[in-house]
Amino acid sequence: MTDDNANRIGSTKTSFEIVHALQENGPSRLSEVADQLELTESTTHRHLSTLCDLRYVSRRGELYQIGLRFARLGRAAQTRDPAYLMAKPHVQNLAEETHERAQFVVEDHGLGIYLYLETGSNAVRAGFGIGRQIHLHCSSAGKSILAQYSRDRVDAILDRWGFPSHTENTITDRDAFYEELERVRDRGVAFNREEHVHGLNGTAVPVKQEGEVLGALAVAGPSHRLNGEQLEVDVPDRLLAAANELELNITYSSPDSADDHVVE
Incomplete structure (x- = not known):
């Protein structure tokens, strides 16, 4: 150079x-x-x-x-993949159904990016906004995305960004983190129990496009309210249903999908 x-x-x-x-x-x-x-x-x-x-x-x-010229660039980035835009109504519905904060997060350069975010009637406004970058290892959305990646790809991300501790609950050991990702893969749902922000729990599921992870749908709320069966069962069930519907919408909106599924 x-x-x-x-x-x-x-x-x-x-x-x-x-x-x-x-x-x-x-x-x-x-x-x-x-x-x-x-x-x-x-x-x-x-x-x-x-x-x-x-x-x-x-x-x-x-x-x-x-x-204000940045507004056009931000919109272009937010909708660069048509599937991103399709996630927006699902985020809105999740916020309305759970009354908490719902978001769609994607990975970019080894960090999580909030592409869509909606707040329900009881949601805590924790200072996160669209375009905000976060570490993947301490968020439910990040875990659900990383659990779909190969070991080499996860290693590369962790080598670059490390394991910064956001709270005393943040996982900061690589072996322990890989055990966590295995649990996420087994269940298909990731959890964040005050690992990113004190007093805030979250749960997330991956969204896939043609077998590759596109991003994650997630819901977060105060730990005194989003816990127990609400955290472990109720919200994950809503997320899984939303992710399944979104994946179907993505699949059948493909220009090639109509010909692939025509019944003669």
Whole structure:
């Protein structure tokens, strides 16, 4: 790699770090962004000016903020696979039926991404939003996805992201985690018992497309309410039914499926 290529890649990385800082902090002054990222104000200004010219950042007075042009990119990513869009009504139904928080999560670069999220009437708003990235090892959705992967693929993800401990209940031992994935495979349902957030339990099931895992449907709620039979039986049964219906919808919406199943 030439020095010129290295500089271009580094510059791109800096631009995205600035975008992420604005996303996390909201409208910010140039000096605030520069201080957070330990950049000079002149360098920060060049990046912000370029992002403003491209309409990915907006400026009002001294404050910079995320530009609305990102909305189109986010929508394009969220619907890049037609099957993703088909998951949305199932997430809505699960939230209405359980009165808790329901979501559809996919794996990307070894992390979980919330593509769709709905809150039921009793749902706890724990700060998670669409597009949020999470570690897979400590969430029910992540476990249900990883349980469908080969050992080599799971190893690669764990080697990259490790086992950060979010609570005292987080599994941080690789052998113990593989035993957990085996239980998930055997039952077809994954559980998160306060492993990601204190006071929050969750359960999830995988959604498959042509034999490959597409993502996971999940429901989460406060541990004092989502526990016992509700956690172990009632919600998993709803999730399995929703996943089965979604998989059928995906299969029979395929352009080739109509010809494959015509009865002469």
